[in-house]
Amino acid sequence: MIPQIPNERVPEVEVDAIFTDRWSPRAFSDEPLSEEQIATLFEAARWAPSCFNDQPWHFRYAVSSDDRARFSEALVEKNQQWAQHAPMLVFVLARKHFSKSEKPNRHAVFDAGAAWMSLALQARRLGLYAHGMAGFSVNKAAEVLNVSLDEYEIMAAVAVGRRDDPSKLSDDQRANEKPNGRKPSAEVAGEGSF
Numbered sequence: 001m002i003p004q005i006p007n008e009r010v011p012e013v014e015v016d017a018i019f020t021d022r023w024s025p026r027a028f029s030d031e032p033l034s035e036e037q038i039a040t041l042f043e044a045a046r047w048a049p050s051c052f053n054d055q056p057w058h059f060r061y062a063v064s065s066d067d068r069a070r071f072s073e074a075l076v077e078k079n080q081q082w083a084q085h086a087p088m089l090v091f092v093l094a095r096k097h098f099s100k101s102e103k104p105n106r107h108a109v110f111d112a113g114a115a116w117m118s119l120a121l122q123a124r125r126l127g128l129y130a131h132g133m134a135g136f137s138v139n140k141a142a143e144v145l146n147v148s149l150d151e152y153e154i155m156a157a158v159a160v161g162r163r164d165d166p167s168k169l170s171d172d173q174r175a176n177e178k179p180n181g182r183k184p185s186a187e188v189a190g191e192g193s194f
């Protein structure tokens with residue numbers, strides 16, 4: 001039995017539970033995802049909005065043990081320790097130029113962020129969790145993915161899977177295996193100018 005982790009998040013105002021139910025665990029079971037689950041995750045991402053509907057995101061994913069080991073190599077050691085157990089590792093990329101005009105797309109990263117969040121929320125609907133990671137070597141990831149950094153920004157890595165018993169984590173990771181809180185709304189949103 002995987003222990004329940006109490007979700008002590010209290011929204012300031014009522015909000016759909018999908019937002020507070022999403023959090024970033026590190027203890028992942030290596031139970032594989034089905035092809036249908038994988039397709040559903042990327043389908044959710046596909047419907048994200050984007051500037052000029054350019055859809056500049058790109059996801060490269062690893063599910064075989066060989067590919068997961070290769071993708072893992074690009075992660076920093078601290079992330080490797082837990083993320084290597086997840087049944088799917090993903091790199092989120094953003095194409096730096098609009099596909100039609102080839103002009104620089106300064107919104108690509110914003111759009112790729114929207115797409116990853118759609119994937120993360122869909123993951124919860126499937127009973128899964130998605131944990132984003134910035135801790136990786138961009139150059140190593142580019143080498144593993146065989147992608148040009150002139151064409152793509154490699155934004156983040158993501159581990160996706162089911163939660164597992166936190167006993168498999170290191171002491172410090174186990175202590176943090178719970179949903180994080182948030183700044184007060186008034187600190188991040190306000191009416192009118194600063």
Ligand SMILES: Cc1cc2nc3c(=O)[nH]c(=O)nc-3n(C[C@H](O)[C@H](O)[C@H](O)COP(=O)(O)O)c2cc1C
Pocket residue numbers: 022023024025079131132133134135136156178179180
């Ligand atoms: C772009 C991005 C990069 C992150 N990088 C890491 C990382 O390298 N390692 C890690 O353990 N967690 C990482 N996280 C997870 C965050 O620490 C986590 O989302 C944040 O503390 C909020 O907690 P919550 O997702 O549980 O709500 C990252 C999250 C995002 C969105």
